[in-house]
């Protein structure tokens with residue numbers, strides 16, 4: 001798609017020159033309604049939101065396909081992504097504002113129309129698109145995709161929304177923090193109430209920390225690369241425009257651009273991986289073990305992020321990694337990410353290996369993913385608190401099985417991409433209490449380059465403190 005006929009609004013490009021500037025509503029100038037302008041970036045954002053709602057699509061997986069199919073790149077692609085992801089993250093706040101501007105509650109508005117209005121509200125309240133352009137572009141979208149009647153409704157709501165900025169709307173739509181602090185944070189930072197409560201508990205009950213965490217969840221995460229040791233180097237990534245990272249010796253931040261255009265990534269010698277993910281895998285390899293250190297196991301390895309790093313480290317020191325995942329297609333991804341590891345499809349709770357044979361075991365357990373909300377913009381609305389006990393039961397079984405697989409003197413890393421206490425401390429505490437052959441190590445001792453990981457014995461990364469996912473790590477020694 002060409003960029004001719006586009007106009008730049010404060011760093012964001014939108015299409016339609018004079019049309020995008022045209023004021024909307026208030027009747028037809030000269031009696032004739034101007035033709036709506038098709039705007040591909042907004043269409044992509046709208047289609048993504050519809051796919052998330054109708055087909056349970058994963059935004060971060062579908063977006064690259066949509067951009068490719070529609071031929072969007074550069075600033076148009078950035079605009080489509082910002083509109084879609086920003087709207088998905090912010091819709092908890094936006095729906096409260098839409099409710100205040102409408103005679104119908106959001107749940108009574110037709111879902112396609114509601115999604116289009118949400119995109120409009122996001123532009124009005126969180127982007128530098130001028131209000132008249134945000135309104136007219138959204139109204140055009142609704143006219144083209146839904147119909148003229150719906151576009152009048154959207155126009156009326158958006159014009160009301162545009163009368164205030166976000167800072168003026170929040171005291172109107174969010175509960176008073178003195179009466180209902182959790183409800184206030186839920187509306188102000190667009191998270192479901194149950195997640196606000198869980199995250200507040202995970203940060204030790206401090207509302208200021210919870211607020212900083214919730215705000216960080218709404219930020220676009222940095223793209224972090226891993227240079228797989230022995231296959232590429234951070235220096236090589238830096239030569240491609242990445243910046244050496246703060247903590248991990250294998251990480252570099254990519255300020256902009258497509259990661260696959262970095263040569264080492266394109267050639268499968270480096271990959272995209274959050275820095276905390278690298279560090280928890282690294283911590284497992286740093287714990288001293290007496291005697292043999294030849295056989296490592298990654299029990300829940302798909303899609304292979306940590307296995308890729310562990311395999312590279314294992315190859316360097318002539319160790320061997322076995323990587324397992326319960327799902328065949330996830331195991332295939334692990335196969336692609338590794339060079340020498342054995343990869344199998346196996347249920348970690350019904351081991352395909354003999355007991356007490358591994359020197360180091362990683363169990364990166366399936367979890368709610370509440371630590372990666374920045375990356376999966378719709379995830380916060382999909383998860384329900386009912387999933388927590390079921391996951392916690394599986395996590396206990398997997399950790400127990402990991403300890404069974406480890407030889408006495410060996411070490412287990414229990415990792416979740418969630419800071420929810422029921423998936424982290426409660427799981428480890430319970431499993432260790434029921435066994436006499438496991439001892440909890442002080443995990444931050446093996447990550448000395450990182451501050452603020454907690455008072456131990458566990459290590460907890462945070463988006464607002466480390467600019468990483470909220471990854472949890474427990475290190476356990478198997479005792480005789």
Ligand SMILES: C[S@@+](CC[C@H](N)C(=O)[O-])C[C@H]1O[C@@H](n2cnc3c(N)ncnc32)[C@H](O)[C@@H]1O
Pocket residue numbers: 277299300301302303304305306307324325326327330346347348349364365366367417
């Ligand atoms: C959090 S992900 C692991 C991420 C991976 N370690 C990485 O760094 O890319 C959890 C994985 O556990 C797998 N899984 C779920 N239940 C399992 C089980 N009972 N046994 C083995 N793998 C399981 C899922 O298929 C999923 O791929």
